């Protein structure tokens with residue numbers, strides 16, 4: 001094999017190995033996270049975290065404070081590659097959907113965990129915000145993450161639900 | 163108001179299509195579209211560029227600004243190589259070009275045909291050829307590019323590739339893969355051109371020396387040393403595999419009855 | 435995030451009565467990504483998922499922004515901030531502004 005074809009082979013193989021590797025690891029991590037999310041959501045199922053601006057009729061609060069949870073996430077290399085190709089064609093960018101879904105649920109759960117750990121009984125006026133972190137190099141190649149913030153007003157009730 | 167805790171069904175916000183399926187569709191689809199576009203553009207540019215008559219090209223490019231190229235303007239080897247090229251070109255009387263040879267520094271053996279009749283030869287090539295017949299085949303090959311106007315078509319291809327690469331890399335993709343694939347495409351695109359140039363080169367060699375003995379010795383040496391020696395990589399990168407071209411030249415000589423026995427002329431280029 | 439006074443993102447303080455309001459209070463914090471964290475995040479970026487370093491960084495700066503807002507409120511004699519809002523914006527390469535604002539009020 002000529003040195004030239006070895007060079008070509010390497011320049012073709014390296015991204016390929018990276019794509020396959022990050023796909024496998026990324027998929028594994030994603031699956032584990034979804035399982036974990038579902039389990040925690042089941043656990044906190046009885047804890048009301050709602051978008052009402054005011055207390056539901058009949059509820060009586062004794063105290064309140066703001067609670068929040070946040071997470072910064074990023075796509076794996078494989079999915080970024082797919083998303084970049086997709087951007088050329090347009091259409092539904094499916095590779096971003098699980099990422100944003102995971103991040104929102106994670107931020108929401110962290111907010112609920114903040115509230116329960118401080119002895120609150122419910123969170124009202126839940127707001128979810130999404131913002132993009134600028135890439136360090138500004139050329140689209142640097143590390144850029146997406147931050148999801150969940151926040152709301154936690155309530156301690158006069159007569160807590162059993 | 164009563165609170166009844168319930169969870170929505172899982173997975174509604176996530177597409178169930180397998181990401182590998184999407185990846186396959188996108189890669190294959192986009193690859194096909196880009197390949198087609200590339201072929202189409204190269205074809206169009208070829209047509210347009212070939213409409214320019216060789217005389218006009220020779221006129222436009224006759225005053226190449228060599229200051230951007232690092233040529234060795236006072237190299238003593240320039241004159242004998244120039245003289246050899248002129249002797250070969252005499253066997254192609256209808257040529258519209260006035261050929262000009264310039265020597266470039268560099269260890270890689272390479273030669274290039276540029277618009278307007280300019281032939282660039284590297285020092286590495288002059289160091290590695292052993293007889294005048296070997297050098298004549300390489301020079302004849304470059305003259306073949308002029309005859310088929312490959313140099314001007316290559317210019318078109320490079321332009322298409324450069325613009326294409328700029329378009330692709332300005333999108334988020336930024337895949338070096340595009341470069342690699344593009345390079346491979348231009349290379350294999352040129353294989354037939356190279357073969358045709360080789361044949362014309364051998365024809366000139368036969369006309370000049372009356373035999374083709376030792377003409378492809380240089381390619382044989384390149385072929386033997388091809389493993390792991392990177393100084394030949396540059397030559398390989400723009401030219402087809404040496405084994406193939408030797409076989410092709412041998413077949414051509416046999417078909418045309420050109421004699422394979424003769425005494426190669428020794429090369430007197432002077433020492434550096 | 436815990437503050438010396440009550441903070442809510444609702445227009446009222448559930449369970450309390452607002453008797454006086456003083457005006458808008460704000461707090462901000464502009465942070466750039468730490469080099470070490472950036473390298474770690476760059477590696478994590480390959481396999482995707484949470485970039486813990488950045489989560490912590492933004493948490494810290496949001497904490498600081500909200501803390502400044504609360505300090506403003508206290509300096510006005512308020513004992514609560516209602517209708518809290520957060521905003522995040524990318525200012526320059528690698529730098530983000532975390533901004534918190536609300537209305538300073540006094541509750542019974």
Ligand SMILES: [Zn+2]
Nearest residue numbers: 307356359401
């Ligand atoms: Zn050639």
